[in-house]
Amino acid sequence: MVRCGLPVLRKYGSFIDNLRIYVRGGSGGMGLLRLGGEGGKGGDVWVVAQDGMSLKKIKDKYPSRRFVAGVGANSSIRSLKGGKGNDCEIHAPVGISITNDDGQVIGELNKKGDRVIVAHGGRGGSFVTNFLPSKGQSKIIRMDLKLVADVGLVGFPNAGKSSLLSQLSHAKPKIADYPFTTMRPEIGKLMYSDYKQISVADLPGLVEGAHLNKGMGHKFLKHVERTKQLLFVVDVTGFQLSYKAPFRTAFEAIQLLTKELELYKAELLSKPALLAVNKMDLENAEEKFKELMQQLEKPEAFYHLLPEEVTPLRPVQFHHIVPVSASTKYGIEELKNCIRKSLDDQDDLENEQYRLEKLQSLHSSTFKCT
Template structure:
């Protein structure tokens, strides 16, 4: 997934179609000079519809489409003929897309399954023709309803990646290397912070042809929940992950403090993230000796599942996959 092509936030102007006007028409034939009302109804205006597409991973296709307009409905006609409905506009979006009101932040729609359709802006209703208004006391009504106007609103579309496991860690913790080793994903990897500038997804193969999806979220820094670094831009992707896998390198000056800092940033951003299952992977174990690993293990919370791994030498990766799969298929209590 090229960084220039990953777009997870767009703001677009949407306008649904206006309803067609009802017809005020009277039946007029050679031998029926004064027939009754037979005006047809106006057609419904076109909807703006969101549709989930599992083959899409980005909102790039909507980045430069700032205005989306649906067709208006056709007017009614004589002979009780209804006007044509306005053509709907269907916007295909990745799974995990949320539509919000830009002023209030209110969530309007959420797309989570392939093929799911949700009306973002409904088209205006067509007006009733004069045939609907006849009565014993009013046999020749000339009144017909106009169609309802369409709606025009600015809408924010925001993508939150749907993944089973989200990698959480400071820059240069080894998250991208881990993802590249356990899946076919090929994120950019280099020995400097903020190599990863966009989330990357990878499908991890497990035993007996099972698999799960892992997301590498760009590195968090202290203060990310207040907008520092890249944090606020990508923290929302963590909200959809079933399990959070914290990745901390073994050569960190203080592994426990680093874990608590990451945990605090997630708590400050969204306290509900504390309810998710959490696992810890101590990466880069090939860079330290056994005494350091024993010391690190003694400093960590007892209830926190910990796996020591090296993506380079591929140590501990099978154990890590087993632990992840166990948490994905069970619902153990979240650690504190």
């Protein structure tokens, strides 16, 4: 746990993050018995990643949510080999996971141009099938949007995530002084002098019990899965969701965020993490920050002071801890540089691991007995 030493550093509205649709491949064409002709294969249904698309656009453009590919052409005297039916392409946003109705993953679209076939067309009739064609596959599929970003902001409502993102990047998320400020996920781009760009996602604020799908629950947590690193954002003065909810200090807020991620999917805590301690412009912020740093030096020593439901199995080891103020821009450049350094370090580590695995693979194949 270190301070970065670099000099410059639910109401979702109309937003839809999952969609259920019907897809069917085209039937094959009839074969021609007397001449041994073969019918054309039915068209396939594909989902293709395209910029500028959203699940809402698909829903609005195709109210029936039915996508059917073309039928294969029949064999004829003029064309003994029938032509293939037209494929059906569903243009979808980047960053979606496609599953069947049983929850089995069919594929993912992680970048523009990625394609996944979701329903195969039927075979054309031939001598193998007594010249009778087969029907195309038909099924219900789900398209589930999961953001793809380098860094995901993790915090409770009113921690200042949206304000922080607007200072870090050119994003303009809707900001207001009430809980659940973030109406929908927002992605900002951090720009550096060497033209490096880093994407940062501001995700809807968590509430206690998010792992049980309370508040925005799983709608928040599933987006965390598709980020390389986590940036925890806490209010240095503490947090209270409502007058009925318990007050949480900054230290308690960090542990509770950790607990929610742990209960949802423990693997999320294996991601590299940074901590931005926000609202350092407030009165007594420096004293509270010093107290927080002392607690984070040996967090387990303070676990006995926490309610059991707040206590994680193990604390998060932050790569960098940066005090900031989104309202005054204090610490913003330092935080930007810490984010860059943390991602660069991760890339270096992954490249080194890949190099070692490649060497090990070559070594094993060289000395393998034949």
